[in-house]
Amino acid sequence: MRNRTTARTRKGTGRAVVALVAALAAGAVAAPLAIAAASADPAATAADGDPxxxxxxxxxxxxxxxxxxxxxxxxxxxxxxxxxxxxxPTLAATLESVAPPGTVETTEPGPRRKVVFEVDTLAGAEVLRKQLTSDTSHDAAYQLPEGKLTDGDYRWRMRVKDGNTVSAWTAWCAFKVQRG
Structure with missing residues (x-):
């Protein structure tokens, strides 16, 4: 009888350990997601609700x-x-990888979203504005043509368009060109 009781206790303890490990794993997954959602850009989180x-x-x-x-x-x-x-130089940014509200993201290869790049002097004079189509929904990059920039201080930013939906602009990225 004692062996059966010990076996049941071990079996019950094993189940409790498995349940505890499962709860800890669920918490480990949920916590970063909750933190990410809480620290997300307010404009991005606002876009998740209303159609x-x-x-x-x-x-x-x-x-x-x-x-x-x-x-x-x-x-x-x-x-x-x-x-x-x-x-x-090459300008790049990481795009969000989820389709905007109300749309379905497909797995078909090909152009995904329009990406607008702006380059200005640090004083605010426009140097270049270029709209491209991103080949992926994860990253966008644009290599400026040779001769567009001389030595000096510049800034650039970008945003994404998908049909009638549009992102906010990134913050300006200041940079210095110094060749030679």
């Missing part, structure tokens, strides 16, 4: 590099404004 909202989440992690094959410098970094040593 009349016509906002996409603002693109994230604006970055710039010397060329299409160089490493990226992150905008707004504590190390200061990015320094570009070529006349043809």
């Amino acid at each position: 009349d909202d016509l906002l996409l989440p603002t693109p994230e992690v604006p970055r710039i590099s010397n060329s299409a094959y160089a490493g990226f410098q992150i905008c707004g970094s504590p190390q200061g404004d990015p320094l570009v040593t070529s006349g043809s």
Whole structure:
């Protein structure tokens, strides 16, 4: 009789351990999601509710590099404004990967969203405004043509359009061009 009681106790303890592990795993998954939702951009979270909202989440992690094959410098970094040593830098940002409210995201290959890039002098004079179509719903990049930028201080930003929906602009990303 004692062996059966010990076996039942072990079995019950095993079930309790499994239940505890499952609860901890669920909490580990839910906590980051709750934190992310709480710290999300208010404009992005507002777009999740009302069917009349016509906002996409603002693109994230604006970055710039010397060329299409160089490493990226992150905008707004504590190390200061990015320094570009070529006349043809690449601008990029991460787009949200979920279809806007009321639409269905497809898995078909091909162009996804229109992406608008703006480049100004640091004083605010427009240098370039370019609208492209992103090949993915995750990232957008644009390499400026050679000769558009001379040495000096600039800033750039971008936003995404999908039909009648549009994101807010990213924050301006200041950068310096210094060739030679």
